[in-house]
Amino acid sequence: MSATKLPDGPTISPLQQLINWLARPYDFLDDCAKKYGDVFTMRLMGFPPLVMISHPQGIGEIFSADAKQFDAGRSNEILITLVGENSLLLLDGDRHKQERKMLMPPVHGDKVKSYAQIICHITDKVASQWQPNRPFLAHKAMQNITLEVILNAVFGLSEGERYQQIKPLLADLLDMTGSPVRAAFLFFDFLQQDWGAWSPWGKVVRRRQQVYDLLQAEIDQRRANPELVGNDVLSLMLSARDEDGQPMSDRQLQDELMTMLVAGHETTATALSWAFYWIHKLPEVKEKLLQELANLGDNPDPLTISRLPYLTAVCQETLRIYPITPIAFGRIAKSPVKIMGHQFEAETTLTPCIYLVHHREDLYPEPKQFKPERFLERQYSAHEFIPFGGGNRHCLGYALAMLEMKLVLATVLTNHELALANNQPVTPKRRGLTIATSNGVPLIMTGKRLRQSSFEAQQISSV
Numbered sequence: 001m002s003a004t005k006l007p008d009g010p011t012i013s014p015l016q017q018l019i020n021w022l023a024r025p026y027d028f029l030d031d032c033a034k035k036y037g038d039v040f041t042m043r044l045m046g047f048p049p050l051v052m053i054s055h056p057q058g059i060g061e062i063f064s065a066d067a068k069q070f071d072a073g074r075s076n077e078i079l080i081t082l083v084g085e086n087s088l089l090l091l092d093g094d095r096h097k098q099e100r101k102m103l104m105p106p107v108h109g110d111k112v113k114s115y116a117q118i119i120c121h122i123t124d125k126v127a128s129q130w131q132p133n134r135p136f137l138a139h140k141a142m143q144n145i146t147l148e149v150i151l152n153a154v155f156g157l158s159e160g161e162r163y164q165q166i167k168p169l170l171a172d173l174l175d176m177t178g179s180p181v182r183a184a185f186l187f188f189d190f191l192q193q194d195w196g197a198w199s200p201w202g203k204v205v206r207r208r209q210q211v212y213d214l215l216q217a218e219i220d221q222r223r224a225n226p227e228l229v230g231n232d233v234l235s236l237m238l239s240a241r242d243e244d245g246q247p248m249s250d251r252q253l254q255d256e257l258m259t260m261l262v263a264g265h266e267t268t269a270t271a272l273s274w275a276f277y278w279i280h281k282l283p284e285v286k287e288k289l290l291q292e293l294a295n296l297g298d299n300p301d302p303l304t305i306s307r308l309p310y311l312t313a314v315c316q317e318t319l320r321i322y323p324i325t326p327i328a329f330g331r332i333a334k335s336p337v338k339i340m341g342h343q344f345e346a347e348t349t350l351t352p353c354i355y356l357v358h359h360r361e362d363l364y365p366e367p368k369q370f371k372p373e374r375f376l377e378r379q380y381s382a383h384e385f386i387p388f389g390g391g392n393r394h395c396l397g398y399a400l401a402m403l404e405m406k407l408v409l410a411t412v413l414t415n416h417e418l419a420l421a422n423n424q425p426v427t428p429k430r431r432g433l434t435i436a437t438s439n440g441v442p443l444i445m446t447g448k449r450l451r452q453s454s455f456e457a458q459q460i461s462s463v
């Protein structure tokens with residue numbers, strides 16, 4: 001291949017490719033891989049060509065490359081209206097490295113473990129509102145839980161008026177891109193016209209401003225009360241100084257707070273709603289999980305729960321089969337680069353394709369089947385199982401997300417007998433930049449379990 005020619009890819013028009021990408025992303029990726037193999041070029045209207053890579057070797061070469069070889073923040077410009085230009089998601093180079101280092105501690109290592117009790121407590125609180133025989137949406141319930149958890153990590157508190165105000169506004173803002181048609185507003189900048197409070201984009205702009213105003217109010221309060229400092233994300237950012245001794249500006253603080261709130265809550269809520277779907281769709285999976293949890297006895301330690309092999313495998317398989325984002329961030333080559341023997345010129349965007357590597361028959365036999373056992377039988381490398389991306393852009397919140405998934409599932413399953421509320425097929429559907437369940441997974445509570453090692457279900461008399 002000559003240095004200038006990109007690998008082949010779909011020949012339908014860029015507009016048609018974009019429509020497929022919005023309306024049927026996973027089927028479209030399957031079609032492309034079948035026809036063009038491990039490396040192909042997708043052309044989406046309004047975007048530079050994306051070279052999709054779904055071979056673990058190529059993905060490994062990208063993730064292990066020197067951080068100076070690729071920019072990734074530049075490829076996330078689509079997010080600027082949501083999280084602002086100072087967001088970690090949009091930064092590159094030294095500034096990315098520095099801010100990543102600063103934002104990491106509150107969602108990493110021992111600090112993450114300290115969220116265990118809070119996660120279980122918040123889960124119990126949300127689940128206590130479920131009424132027998134009254135269907136509720138798993139997605140909404142999970143949003144409630146994950147938003148409270150991330151508010152805790154970001155502000156160090158989960159109570160208070162401001163948090164009660166932020167919660168519905170943020171959920172509403174994300175709902176505004178919650179269908180393929182509404183997601184189009186993110187992809188087509190010509191649709192981003194503020195024609196007043198009732199126009200679709202006008203609503204997004206106003207909601208976002210309301211969230212930003214609340215963030216600013218919190219920043220002002222913290223600046224005025226330095227004694228409120230803790231080791232939450234906001235406290236760490238307020239005390240940070242750059243090389244010239246300057247603190248972060250209000251605008252920088254707002255954008256990074258928004259980044260953590262947006263990146264940290266909808267993703268985990270979506271993953272959890274998929275997990276609830278699979279567990280209740282497949283009785284043998286639920287049975288094995290309940291058995292594993294029952295073997296722990298009464299009041300198990302949350303960290304012991306987080307190490308359970310089958311529970312971990314269920315979470316991994318959930319993230320494998322329908323990853324929350326179909327692709328990792330595009331990596332824009334800063335100089336010519338060779339990946340899997342293909343020579344690419346500077347400014348080419350190389351995109352590790354999470355969905356396609358997770359659906360390789362050679363790695364995951366019967367890839368369309370939900371089989372947690374595969375993760376017990378084999379160890380997958382960091383280039384084969386990549387729900388959180390990799391390299392210098394590896395998801396900042398992966399440890400929190402995994403802990404949260406396991407503890408929420410264990411807490412709910414231990415105490416509640418749930419079932420799918422109907423037999424409607426659940427399929428992947430675009431929700432902004434993530435791929436969620438088509439119907440939010442309606443569930444129904446059919447019983448409460450006794451907190452006993454036998455996990456004997458106590459049927460609710462009204463059921």
Ligand code: HEM
Nearest residue numbers: 263264267268271324328329388389390393395396397401
């Ligand atoms: C199941 C839940 C989640 C999934 C599937 C997920 C997935 C991802 C993926 C695929 C990336 C891009 C990585 C790459 O391109 O290599 C990413 C980046 C990121 N995620 Fe997550 N994420 C989740 C939860 C979270 C949580 C809980 C937080 C915050 C606490 C978070 C914060 C971030 C941030 C800040 C980045 C940007 C990192 C950077 O640019 O250096 N994510 N995530």
